[in-house]
Amino acid sequence: MDFEQFKFLKTNQLPQKIELKSTSPSNIALVKYWGKADIQIPKNTSISFTLSNCYTATQLQLVAKTKVEEKTQIKVELDGVSTPSFHPKIEKFLKLIEEYCPYVNHYHFSIQTQNTFPHSSGIASSASGMSALAMCLMQLEKKIDPEVSHDFILKKASFLARLGSGSASRSIQGKLMLWGKHAQVNESSDLYAIALKQDLHPIFKDYQDSILLVDKGQKKVSSTLGHSLMNGHPFAEKRFEQAQHNCSDLLEILKSGNLEAFMTLVESEALTLHAMMMSSRPYFMLMTTNTLAVLNAIWEFRKTTRIPVCFTLDAGANVHLLYPKQHQKNVVHFIDQSLKQYCENQQVIHDEVGKGAEIIE
Numbered sequence: 001m002d003f004e005q006f007k008f009l010k011t012n013q014l015p016q017k018i019e020l021k022s023t024s025p026s027n028i029a030l031v032k033y034w035g036k037a038d039i040q041i042p043k044n045t046s047i048s049f050t051l052s053n054c055y056t057a058t059q060l061q062l063v064a065k066t067k068v069e070e071k072t073q074i075k076v077e078l079d080g081v082s083t084p085s086f087h088p089k090i091e092k093f094l095k096l097i098e099e100y101c102p103y104v105n106h107y108h109f110s111i112q113t114q115n116t117f118p119h120s121s122g123i124a125s126s127a128s129g130m131s132a133l134a135m136c137l138m139q140l141e142k143k144i145d146p147e148v149s150h151d152f153i154l155k156k157a158s159f160l161a162r163l164g165s166g167s168a169s170r171s172i173q174g175k176l177m178l179w180g181k182h183a184q185v186n187e188s189s190d191l192y193a194i195a196l197k198q199d200l201h202p203i204f205k206d207y208q209d210s211i212l213l214v215d216k217g218q219k220k221v222s223s224t225l226g227h228s229l230m231n232g233h234p235f236a237e238k239r240f241e242q243a244q245h246n247c248s249d250l251l252e253i254l255k256s257g258n259l260e261a262f263m264t265l266v267e268s269e270a271l272t273l274h275a276m277m278m279s280s281r282p283y284f285m286l287m288t289t290n291t292l293a294v295l296n297a298i299w300e301f302r303k304t305t306r307i308p309v310c311f312t313l314d315a316g317a318n319v320h321l322l323y324p325k326q327h328q329k330n331v332v333h334f335i336d337q338s339l340k341q342y343c344e345n346q347q348v349i350h351d352e353v354g355k356g357a358e359i360i361e
């Protein structure tokens, strides 16, 4: 695999002190990434919608060390509150990327970060958080080497984000992202995600995602544990094969706009993800009775109204309702009348597909 292209080789003078800023959204997988090999190499291809309203804004301040050998100081503030619990993840990330970004060893790190979605809402902040941080580093690379192309910035940002958190690789661009080598997509790679731009049916360009916060608690299964459950899982190989087929089918559906096929595939992917967790050792049940009540209500609503609304799930109890924008009014009414009751504090976040991360100059 071509890792060399990502090594930063310029020997230009580094700034003594610099402030970098970016924003990056969360994303929701349609074909799920569940299972990986070292280091952050996915066992199957995944495809996701990039979100818009749910994003992280990060400000990174770098201050040069007096000597490179000095231990790197890390400070992280989430919503203005010091959060030392993030330090190990950042330290691990810096270690993983130093080969590609040797300049990180010259600096002390101060990170200020804010999420637009409530903290402990059950919405993973690692995708938006790690991709925002990767984007800040690419802003630095551009300042050191203004010749660097926009395409390379996006590619390397996704490459770096992946090392922080696999799904973060898919947050850099929009509106649909594919990560992991796939036989039918020449430019695809296990190292970074790419945007699916060609022949996208117009129906998907402003697709809606209303996130029902069924359970805002701490994740029951960490992503590290979750992915490792696929090692030695009795159905693992079949699952990875199935995901490759589902990606092929979804690529066709994204061109044709066949919503019946879209809904079947996306719901089957969500339930398969949970079936993998239910059939692993140790086993986990992440859906709650309220999740099941929501799924049944969605199926009933779809049957009676013929409105093409479907669901997907992350590794938790929350439900993402996916639907075309033209049905927004009816679906929001349905959520208010019939689904909010199953959410913690009746909380729902209305989002839609978006364009990805941005460097803030």
Ligand code: 2P0
Residues within 6 Å of the ligand: 028, 029, 031, 032, 033, 034, 040, 046, 124, 126, 127, 164, 165, 166, 167, 168, 223, 224, 227, 273, 313, 314, 315
């Ligand atoms: C996904 N998830 O495709 C799947 C579906 C959750 C359910 O990727 O260990 O935080 O950081 O690479 O990306 C969540 O795992 O895992 C995830 P790491 P990540 O979005």
